[in-house]
Amino acid sequence: MAQPLPSKEQTLFRHVVQNYESKQFKKGLKAAEQILRKVPNHGDTQAMKALILNSQGKSEEAFELAKVALKNAMKSHVCWHVYGLLYRHVKNYEEAIKAYKFALRLDPESVQIQRDLALLQVQMRDYQGFIASRKNMLQARSSFRQNWTAMAIAHHLAGDLEAAENVLKTYEDTLKNPPPRTDMEHAEAVLYKNTIIAESGDIKRALEHLDTFYKKALDRTAVMELRASYLLQLERKEEAEKAYRALLARNAEKRSYYDGLEKALGLSRENKEDQQKLVEMYKEFADKSDRIDAARRVPLDFLEGDAFREAADTYLRRMFRKGVPSTFANIKALYTDASKRQTIQDLVEGHKTEDGANGAEEKQTNGDKANYWQLAVNYFLAQHYNYPLSQDLSKAMEYIDKTIELNPKPSDYTFHMTKARIYKHMGNVAQASKTMNEAREMDLKDRYINTKCAKYQLRNDQNDDAISTMGLFTRKEAVGGPLGDLVDMQCMWFLYEDGASFLRQGKFSLALKRFKTIYDIFDTWQEDQFDFHSFSLRKGQIRAYVDMIRWEDSIREHPFYSRAAFDAIKVYTMVADNPQLANGDANGDQSEAERKKAAKKAKKEQERIEAEKKAAKAVPTGDGETKKEDPDPMGFELINTKDPLGEAMKFLTPLLEQSPKNIKSQLAGFEVYIRRRKFLPALKCLIAASSLDSENPTLHQQIIRFRQALDSASEPLPDQADEVVKSEFTLIPSSTSPADFNDAFLSKHKDSAPHVQSALAARQVLDPKSQSQNEKDLQATLELPEVQIEDAIDGLALLKQWKSAQAVQEAYVEAAKKRWAEATVFHV
Structure with missing residues (x-):
């Protein structure tokens, strides 16, 4: 326990705590130093000063001061709590948990310490420890609903569904008056309880429970989907049919609703007799509105032969008359079936000679009739012959040129994008980049085409051009320029493509820098969970929180992580085989003079960047805080590691665990x-x-x-x-x-x-x-x-x-x- 402070200093200490919580670090530091001038060895003040120093980016100094504070007040829960917070900041969670537990022994009634410990336990997936902490918090404040909900979540995540349900039921039994219908927290808790019952496998009881609050539920779509699913699983098909029809009345484009309705009707897509019934069912929905697409598109998945040909022709004609640019995107999933692919090709090739009656030429642009039918047909064929399963790039180029010639809106960049894609598939990345840039210039205010152009420039190894293109839509005041803003915005597609480009060019240090940045972004995503452990409970978003926890458990299955990790491992293994690559020798066979020249050039580049950093002073991000400067912008420290295989393991371990x-x-x-x-x-x-x-x-x-x-x-x-x-x-x-x-x-x-x-x-x-x-x-x-x-x-x-x-x-x-x-x- 820290020594007591005189009255004046005690007031100052409270100000230190308040200043820290409100991020007024300069004021807090000044007040702490004022106390320490009067009481030099006051452990709690030293601990709070350490916490403020850590918030200002002075981690080493903060740790040293925290150790001094512990020596001066070994039995102070404040010192141990601060020590745990410092370890948590550097992601040493095991040591942080130990420190929190020491603090809790000294002050078992501290709600803040208990909460911090619980948050760290769920972050570390120590569910048994999380249950114990939440149990203590529940016993301390049993009237607080969040504690009951958190206890249920702890049991749920630990796999004890029965205990989770019992916790929620126990709290409901304590309620003297039912909560109002508008109580979002209660509505979510009840729905969460229902999903727990369903997860346990008792679908009948889950349905019975759902029916008790079905009409009062705030998330109408969720309860309707759950009810339809439960009825289908219980083989109550007539009721399931009504439930899925009700869902389709709300959203006639959702495929899963149609799948559920098919099962409820007992119809099989493989059965020839059922296929006709399915066609009639889908026609019933299609006739309800001319705007419904799914009901017209789904039958193409199961129809075959002449029936497929007729349905596909009807569907394609309708889309061509409307001039829908996404027609091919809707159809291409059928191309895995060779016979359907050929049928579609024959149909569309046949449509080239038609004029598209029934309104294909009704619209006018600049006083000239626009042949939207021919435009749509030629654009479809360009995409068709560009697709890998039906590829004929010379034909694709022929059709896209004709499409561009027919285009009544020369400023429309869509067709030029497809032309760039065809060049890319031909292997002509330079022309692809040039064509995509021409498309970008047709609409300088469009962010999508801007980013697409940057991607193509990176594929052509135009790294500087790509960052300039992206800079048109980044914050001008961002530290580090456009690249700094893209890193802050976690723009991983750009970081990966930039790294892959540098890897192709043999600029391994810069490639590693980009891949490591992606690695760090995933670390940040994991770290960001801390905010949601308490936020989700406060807002009552329990189901979303559980989904987030499960998503985080497999976060590094994400393609962006795996792509970056595979390439980073490739670089590190290459460096392990040939250390000369770390010196900028792309082939590992440069002469001594060439290596010295490359090293000198790299050093010069590093000095230039450091000079620019000094010229541009750090931008303040808060009271006393500054944005950290990147100490290794060129990635030289990354590639010159003494243990490249050890660094490769950092990327590899999550892959083997999660993928x-x-x-x-x-x-x-x-x-x-x-x-x-x-x-x-x-x-x-x-x-x-x-x-x-x-x-x-x-x-x-x-x-x-x-x-x-x-x-x-x-x-x-x-x-x-x-x-x-x-x-x-x-x-x-x-x-x-x-x-x-x-x-x-x-x-x-x-x-x-x-x-x-x-x-x-x-x-x-x-x-x-x-x-x-x-x-x-x-x-x-x-x-x-x-x-x-x-x-x-x-x-x-x-x-x-x-x-x-x-x-x-x-x-x-x-x-x-x-x-x-x-x-x-x-x-x-």
């Missing part, structure tokens, strides 16, 4: 573990990847590399590890040599370019003398019917990896040019 079903996660895991000589985790990744896709081309190479790594190990594995490897590593039969295994794989997949490339890469490793034959076989993959431009690019990268002769690489490029004449990657 184990993504084969790329397992393949990336192998690359890191095999370099760290951790054979058992590497084997685990191989086995997991094999269970997902045993024929994956990258996996094939890794299996052979693993066998080689075992055979060439400098020292034998420990007995237990060796035993596990021998029993579990059966991906290459013990009786088969790696060369034979590779030959069998090559023979099996001789028509697939990625698989052939994998087998040739493995053969190159197994027998370096076979390089000449490997180069010939690699060039032959360019003649395979299904080869894609991405495969050709990978093949060229493989030649560079083998350090093939310049003549060999040029011959490969010339062969690739014949097939992809527009591709800029083969015209460097």
